[in-house]
Amino acid sequence: MDKKRVIAIDLGASSGRVISAALENGRLEFDEIHRFANEGIHVGGRFYTDILYVYREIITGLKEAVRRGGTIESAAVDSWGVDFALLDGQGELMCNPYHYRDEQAAGMIEEAEGIFGKRGLFMLTGVQDMWYNSVYQIQGIRRRNPGLLERAECFLMIPDILGYFLTGNRTVEYTSASTTQMYDLRRREWSEPIGSKLGLNVKLFPEVVMTGAFKGNFCPRAKRMIGLPDGKEIRLTAAAGHDSASAAYGVPAKEKNYIFISSGTWSVIGKILDEPLITKEIYDRGYSNEGAAFGKIKLVKSIMGMWLIQELRKCWKNQGRETGYAFLTEESRKAAAFSHMINVDDELFVAPVDMEDSINQYCIRTKQTVMKHQGEFYRTVMESLAFKYREAIQDLENIAGERVDTIYLLGGAIQDQEFCKYIANVTGKCVSAGPVEATAVGNALIQMKALGFLEDGDEYVRIIREAFNIRHYEPEETEVWNRMYERYKAVTAQKAAE
Numbered sequence: 063m064d065k066k067r068v069i070a071i072d073l074g075a076s077s078g079r080v081i082s083a084a085l086e087n088g089r090l091e092f093d094e095i096h097r098f099a100n101e102g103i104h105v106g107g108r109f110y111t112d113i114l115y116v117y118r119e120i121i122t123g124l125k126e127a128v129r130r131g132g133t134i135e136s137a138a139v140d141s142w143g144v145d146f147a148l149l150d151g152q153g154e155l156m157c158n159p160y161h162y163r164d165e166q167a168a169g170m171i172e173e174a175e176g177i178f179g180k181r182g183l184f185m186l187t188g189v190q191d192m193w194y195n196s197v198y199q200i201q202g203i204r205r206r207n208p209g210l211l212e213r214a215e216c217f218l219m220i221p222d223i224l225g226y227f228l229t230g231n232r233t234v235e236y237t238s239a240s241t242t243q244m245y246d247l248r249r250r251e252w253s254e255p256i257g258s259k260l261g262l263n264v265k266l267f268p269e270v271v272m273t274g275a276f277k278g279n280f281c282p283r284a285k286r287m288i289g290l291p292d293g294k295e296i297r298l299t300a301a302a303g304h305d306s307a308s309a310a311y312g313v314p315a316k317e318k319n320y321i322f323i324s325s326g327t328w329s330v331i332g333k334i335l336d337e338p339l340i341t342k343e344i345y346d347r348g349y350s351n352e353g354a355a356f357g358k359i360k361l362v363k364s365i366m367g368m369w370l371i372q373e374l375r376k377c378w379k380n381q382g383r384e385t386g387y388a389f390l391t392e393e394s395r396k397a398a399a400f401s402h403m404i405n406v407d408d409e410l411f412v413a414p415v416d417m418e419d420s421i422n423q424y425c426i427r428t429k430q431t432v433m434k435h436q437g438e439f440y441r442t443v444m445e446s447l448a449f450k451y452r453e454a455i456q457d458l459e460n461i462a463g464e465r466v467d468t469i470y471l472l473g474g475a476i477q478d479q480e481f482c483k484y485i486a487n488v489t490g491k492c493v494s495a496g497p498v499e500a501t502a503v504g505n506a507l508i509q510m511k512a513l514g515f516l517e518d519g520d521e522y523v524r525i526i527r528e529a530f531n532i533r534h535y536e537p538e539e540t541e542v543w544n545r546m547y548e549r550y551k552a553v554t555a556q557k558a559a560e
Contacts, residue, residue: 066135066515069095069127069296070505071120073141073220074305075327076101076372078116080123081499082130083506085515090529092499092506095130096123102161109165110158111145111220117227124288133294136509137228137280138301139221140308140501142328143241143352144196147223149216149232156214159223162194163413166202173201177259181345186253188338188351189243192364193412196242200260217266221303229278229298232268238303239270240353247338247351247359273307273355274512275300299512301505302355306330306362311355312497312504313470314526321455321466323485324500325475327369329447331454332362333462347457355508361461363454366406368475370443373417378436391478393437394444400546402430402442405554406450428556448484449550455489468492472500479533486535487543497530 065086072079080096098119103112120139127134148156160166171191174183184191203210218226219238226232239245239252244267246253252267271277277298280290290296302308309324310332324330338351338359347363354360375385384390404424414420421439422432433439451469459465469491475481476495486493497503503526510516516525526532 065132066510066513067132068135068299068506068509068513069124069137070301070502070509071123071137071139071224072305072308072499072502072505073100073116073139074501075142075369078119079499079502080120080127081502081506082127083502083510085510085525088521088525090506090525092503092529094499095126098122102163109161109163111161113147113155113159113220113223117224120224121284121287128289134296135513136297136299138299138505138509139224140301140303140305140505141220141224143219143238143304143306144194144199145220146196146199146242147218147220148210148214149218149226150213151215153216155223156210159220160199160203162199164199164202165413166206167193167195167198168202170198170201170205174198178256181342183243183256184345185340186256187243187245188247188340188359189240189245190345190348190350191243192350197244197256197260200244200262204260211262214266216268218268219303221301225277225298228280228284230281231278233271233275233277233300234268235275235300235303236270236272236357237307237353237355240351241304245270245353247353248340250357271300272357273300273302274508276512299509301508302353304352305501307352307354307360308504308508309472309501310334310360310504311508312472312500312526314494314496314523314530314532315468315470316520316523317468319462319464319466320468320470321458322470322472323451325367325471325473326501327367327372329365329367329451329475330360330362331365331451331458332360333458335359335361339461344461347461349457349461355504361458363457365447365450365454366411367447370406370411370417370421370447371440373411373414374421374436374439374443377416377418383436387477390436390440391480393435394441394480395437397435397437397441399441400445400549401438402433403449403550403553404428404442404446406443406447428553430553444478444481445484446550448481448488449547451485452488452547455491466491468494471495472497474498476533479535482533482535483538486537487539488547490537490540492537493535494532495535496532497526503530
């Protein structure tokens with residue numbers, strides 16, 4: 063087979079990447095072309111994603127990809143879910159997209175319950191009530207600045223607004239649409255009852271296209287900006303626009319019954335289903351149905367994840383202290399095991415001014431001593447995150463009525479080998495760790511499948527396993543971890559009861 067090259071544009075909550083993926087004779091080559099920071103920006107009391115800055119950085123990466131030569135068959139964009147942009151009647155961007163951590167959605171879950179009833183939105187969509195969902199952002203905008211929605215004529219998710227900039231076409235990809243809590247996963251369409259009760263014009267929401275769909279060729283201006291020669295085209299393919307859905311497609315699992323953890327800013331724990339599970343039990347356990355690649359469903363729970371470590375590093379950087387991961391993991395090894403325990407999903411950690419101070423506030427409230435050393439903070443977060451994973455995995459196994467032997471761990475957190483051991487130890491299961499860039503891998507493989515370069519199944523699992531270093535961790539010291547898990551439940555229940 064001739065070399066087939068695609069470009070995966072992968073946007074996370076803290077950074078963005080433009081990655082070249084090439085398939086030749088059944089082997090995958092992966093090359094990061096451009097990386098840039100992506101942390102949002104506070105302006106005038108609001109918190110935004112600077113979408114034009116992001117687009118400029120994408121153009122920079124694409125320009126470098128073109129400069130390196132060779133045919134680019136396709137490009138695709140994935141990002142975090144829930145955030146969106148609005149276009150006016152002239153097709154112009156009305157404002158920078160609000161970041162999901164903006165405060166305007168505060169109190170909107172309760173307001174929605176007054177309209178739809180308890181679990182009402184969940185029963186219509188299959189999506190859990192989460193404070194950051196698009197529907198609550200829209201309610202917040204309607205309360206605070208109703209004229210914005212009245213003037214808007216098109217709603218696009220983050221990957222889709224960037225696709226619009228590149229092609230001029232307006233569509234929303236299935237997995238991204240599913241995160242809004244306004245999309246009916248049973249019917250695979252925008253929910254008319256939700257739009258009607260919120261007073262939204264149905265024309266605001268464009269066509270939803272399936273993963274792998276053709277979203278258009280790059281427009282003439284985009285082609286000029288990246289230096290694409292005359293007569294050349296690059297197609298934009300719909301990746302699984304929601305990054306965790308692209309990551310889930312990059313799981314190197316041969317068995318059908320498995321659980322994956324995509325561990326980045328957020329930790330997403332779940333499994334792939336054919337149809338949504340929309341029941342009171344699913345809602346009460348905090349699980350959500352979301353779109354997975356090519357029309358499948360992810361039954362998932364979202365946990366705060368590496369956000370706490372990212373925010374701690376910001377604190378330490380401001381204090382002029384060392385923040386490198388190699389340093390922090392080494393300091394963590396020196397710290398005492400199980401000295402402190404926290405619920406990583408506590409509201410104190412959602413949007414703190416100072417994460418170090420917030421963690422110590424939690425410790426005081428739960429009658430633990432305050433921490434001083436970086437290694438203590440780091441180890442506490444990672445041990446507590448592993449405990450939280452066990453909680454979620456046990457719930458998921460009970461829901462599915464099936465036990466699994468292996469957990470597939472994906473994303474940047476796998477680079478901390480001690481953390482991988484923690485997860486194996488506390489769950490009593492083998493941990494298969496890798497690939498690190500699972501989201502970009504899934505993005506690229508979706509494009510290759512859509513273009514007919516490969517099929518599902520053993521072929522793509524083999525390709526991933528041969529292209530990346532997949533490490534395996536077996537459980538050890540399980541009795542100690544089981545005892546500490548009981549202590550963790552007691553500590554975190556103490557906070558919940560207050």
